[in-house]
Amino acid sequence: MSGAKALMNSLEKEGVDIVFGLPGGANLPIYDALVDAKFRHVLVRHEQSAAHMADGYARIKRKAGVCLATSGPGATNLITGIATAYADSSPLIAITGQVPLNMIGKDAFQETDIIGVANPCTKYAFQPRYATEIPEVVKKSFYIAESGRPGPVLIDIPKDVQQDVTEIPFPDLIKVRGYKPIVDPDLSNVGKAVELLVSAQQPIIMAGGGVILSGAFSELQAVAELIMAPVVTTFKGKGAFPENHPLAMGPIGMHGHAEANRIILEADCILAVGARFSDRSVGRFDEFGKGMNIIHLDIDPAEIGKNKSVDIAIVGDVKSALRTMAKMLSKVAVKKNTENPWLKRRRELIDYFSQNIKDYPREVTARKALKKLRELLPAESIVTTEVGQCQMWTSLHFDVISPGTFFSSTGLGTMGFGFPASIGAKAARPDVHVVDVAGDGSFNMTENSLAVSVLENLPVIVFLLNNDMLGMVAQWQRTFYDRRYMGVHQKSCPDYVKIAEAYGASGFSVQSMDELEKAIKSALKTEVATVIDIRIDPEEDVYPFVAPGTGLKDMITGA
Amino acid sequence: MSSRELKSKPLYIISSLVENKPGVLFRITNLFRARNFNIESITVGITEKPDLSRMTITTRIDEAILDQLVKQLRKLIDIVEVEVLDINNTVYRELALIKIRAKDFTNRNEIINFANVFRANILDIGKESVTVEVIGTPDKIDAFKNLIIQYDIVEMARTGVSALQRGE
Numbered sequence: 001m002s003g004a005k006a007l008m009n010s011l012e013k014e015g016v017d018i019v020f021g022l023p024g025g026a027n028l029p030i031y032d033a034l035v036d037a038k039f040r041h042v043l044v045r046h047e048q049s050a051a052h053m054a055d056g057y058a059r060i061k062r063k064a065g066v067c068l069a070t071s072g073p074g075a076t077n078l079i080t081g082i083a084t085a086y087a088d089s090s091p092l093i094a095i096t097g098q099v100p101l102n103m104i105g106k107d108a109f110q111e112t113d114i115i116g117v118a119n120p121c122t123k124y125a126f127q128p129r130y131a132t133e134i135p136e137v138v139k140k141s142f143y144i145a146e147s148g149r150p151g152p153v154l155i156d157i158p159k160d161v162q163q164d165v166t167e168i169p170f171p172d173l174i175k176v177r178g179y180k181p182i183v184d185p186d187l188s189n190v191g192k193a194v195e196l197l198v199s200a201q202q203p204i205i206m207a208g209g210g211v212i213l214s215g216a217f218s219e220l221q222a223v224a225e226l227i228m229a230p231v232v233t234t235f236k237g238k239g240a241f242p243e244n245h246p247l248a249m250g251p252i253g254m255h256g257h258a259e260a261n262r263i264i265l266e267a268d269c270i271l272a273v274g275a276r277f278s279d280r281s282v283g284r285f286d287e288f289g290k291g292m293n294i295i296h297l298d299i300d301p302a303e304i305g306k307n308k309s310v311d312i313a314i315v316g317d318v319k320s321a322l323r324t325m326a327k328m329l330s331k332v333a334v335k336k337n338t339e340n341p342w343l344k345r346r347r348e349l350i351d352y353f354s355q356n357i358k359d360y361p362r363e364v365t366a367r368k369a370l371k372k373l374r375e376l377l378p379a380e381s382i383v384t385t386e387v388g389q390c391q392m393w394t395s396l397h398f399d400v401i402s403p404g405t406f407f408s409s410t411g412l413g414t415m416g417f418g419f420p421a422s423i424g425a426k427a428a429r430p431d432v433h434v435v436d437v438a439g440d441g442s443f444n445m446t447e448n449s450l451a452v453s454v455l456e457n458l459p460v461i462v463f464l465l466n467n468d469m470l471g472m473v474a475q476w477q478r479t480f481y482d483r484r485y486m487g488v489h490q491k492s493c494p495d496y497v498k499i500a501e502a503y504g505a506s507g508f509s510v511q512s513m514d515e516l517e518k519a520i521k522s523a524l525k526t527e528v529a530t531v532i533d534i535r536i537d538p539e540e541d542v543y544p545f546v547a548p549g550t551g552l553k554d555m556i557t558g559a
Numbered sequence: 560m561s562s563r564e565l566k567s568k569p570l571y572i573i574s575s576l577v578e579n580k581p582g583v584l585f586r587i588t589n590l591f592r593a594r595n596f597n598i599e600s601i602t603v604g605i606t607e608k609p610d611l612s613r614m615t616i617t618t619r620i621d622e623a624i625l626d627q628l629v630k631q632l633r634k635l636i637d638i639v640e641v642e643v644l645d646i647n648n649t650v651y652r653e654l655a656l657i658k659i660r661a662k663d664f665t666n667r668n669e670i671i672n673f674a675n676v677f678r679a680n681i682l683d684i685g686k687e688s689v690t691v692e693v694i695g696t697p698d699k700i701d702a703f704k705n706l707i708i709q710y711d712i713v714e715m716a717r718t719g720v721s722a723l724q725r726g727e
């Protein structure tokens with residue numbers, strides 16, 4: 001059996017049903033073996049998009065997505081996608097071709113030390129040197145990528161190793177002795193946390209991406225309801241908790257919901273679940289959480305105390321820890337009524353801030369468009385975003401109802417992520433609608449994935465909030481640089497409806513709410529990718545805003 | 560951080576067992592760089608087991624940073640074991656080779672006398688210099704260096720610390 005064939009068999013054994021990639025000289029043997037593989041290959045138009053597609057697939061399937069590229073430029077093109085997955089703890093397997101072993105280190109044609117390049121943004125990287133190692137390497141890669149705190153793993157396979165024909169064993173069991181993800185939480189710490197939570201008068205839950213990664217939705221809801229704690233999320237955790245739930249407060253952070261940013265300052269005890277206290281979420285580390293008891297539950301021990309020292313740390317799988325916590329709580333928690341002062345305060349803040357929203361004198365604003373989308377889109381649809389104002393508006397104005405149906409490039413903030421990732425999500429869940437809420441600048445970066453969406457029959461909706469601007473940058477220039485605009489104007493180029501049509505997708509240009517409603521309804525019916533080009537005010541700002549280097553208390557609401 | 564500030568912090572010795580294969584040291588040093596960890600010395604060598612190397616790191620940092628450093632090291636898949644050694648219950652040594660300028664007889668004699676006091680070995684005597692080997696804790700080597708610095712140090716090579724927990 002050849003190394004490449006062993007690779008295919010190994011991927012099949014891992015249950016892979018789709019891979020995203022693009023061939024080249026150094027992975028030709030892999031592509032030859034793909035002809036007979038049992039899973040689907042999706043040809044991309046740029047390797048970055050292959051990584052984003054595999055990432056989007058992984059985030060919805062909650063198992064590793066796979067992307068392929070050749071050596072050198074193919075491999076380096078993957079890097080933005082790998083770094084994006086790393087920043088958001090997404091399980092990704094990137095398989096690159098490499099120059100033959102005897103050429104490594106000779107600066108051969110299309111040789112890049114991709115292991116060196118990828119090191120800071122992968123959980124691990126392998127370079128099998130014998131074809132016989134391939135099955136073991138693949139098995140280890142999936143294990144490492146998917147377990148503990150998930151993340152990307154690179155497999156860099158020299159061409160001659162792909163070609164080698166030899167007897168290749170397939171191991172049933174593998175062991176990685178230096179890798180010991182902690183799964184079972186320390187029960188005594190869970191007990192202490194329960195005591196603290198029960199005695200707190202103003203408890204709050206901060207749910208992060210870890211809740212989504214472990215699929216701990218019902219467990220989180222159970223704990224929240226037992227202690228009647230309002231639930232805020234980080235941006236990565238958006239949709240970890242149904243945003244129409246009576247305890248939901250939405251995301252906190254730089255562009256968090258005003259009421260969420262406010263209530264968290266008033267809490268006396270915070271249960272942070274699968275969250276990492278990022279600067280984007282909590283503002284200043286030194287200010288955040290002063291005078292509160294902090295309970296931190298996370299699967300990654302290195303997150304404990306990294307940004308914030310805490311009172312009780314629980315290391316383990318979020319789902320099993322919350323389940324245990326709910327069990328303990330159900331024995332001791334006294335059912336609080338919904339009229340208690342803390343929940344009244346929650347209502348008060350929501351009412352106050354809902355009256356204090358800056359509006360724009362234009363028929364279609366980002367806010368109104370997103371509310372309309374929510375109204376028309378079935379709850380179980382999957383929504384992702386690009387990066388910039390479009391992303392933050394989605395966080396603010398689009399409520400995720402069905403847990404785990406929202407994701408975005410939150411850690412790295414990669415423009416161009418959303419569209420290919422939505423195609424990957426569609427591959428994972430062909431039965432539901434998938435929408436990418438896009439900005440014009442971001443969509444422009446990976447719009448060539450329209451070819452993939454159309455040809456591979458993976459239709460998604462691009463909900464393009466077109467301000468003809470690199471809007472988020474423009475907002476900062478408006479706010480912090482005295483409106484001295486530089487490098488932000490898109491000058492109505494290209495015409496996105498024509499772009500859609502050029503690829504065989506459908507496109508709508510929208511100027512009124514009426515047209516928007518029609519376009520959404522039609523997109524939900526068609527079988528082909530649709531770009532809805534929604535013209536909005538180039539100066540519509542995102543508020544609230546917690547400026548960098550300031551604390552949540554310094555939030556500017558803009559109203 | 561100034562070197563004085565650094566010296567005022569306690570010395571920590573981290574001992575770890577790592578996979579003995581290519582690329583491991585790169586991953587570890589890259590971690591130090593990416594996360595801005597301040598390392599004083601790092602030594603790597605083979606152990607009694609052919610597939611494991613022992614890596615010893617010394618550093619003077621705050622306890623909270625030490626905690627992060629250890630946790631981040633543990634996360635590296637090629638690191639099999641990491642522990643912070645209890646200095647009071649640890650034997651640790653460093654070796655230094657110091658080439659000292661010594662042009663005349665008196666100088667040379669003085670240096671040889673100092674070396675004797677420190678149980679240091681004279682490895683080489685040339686027309687212009689004396690080369691001394693000192694073995695001991697980093698503090699002892701510092702003390703010797705501070706003594707002979709008056710003669711002008713031509714070159715110095717230090718190995719970094721190797722350490723083992725004391726036996727039961």
Ligand SMILES: Cc1ncc(C[n+]2csc(CCOP(=O)(O)OP(=O)(O)O)c2C)c(N)n1
Pocket residue numbers: 386387388389390391413414415438439440441442443465467469470471472473
């Ligand atoms: C790859 C990449 N380059 C640059 C940036 C910096 N950046 C952040 S938001 C933004 C503007 C995005 O413009 P657009 O997609 O039109 O979204 P808008 O803010 O207008 O809604 C830029 C350039 C980034 N996040 N990613």
Ligand SMILES: [Mg+2]
Pocket residue numbers: 439440441465466467468469470471
């Ligand atoms: Mg824009």
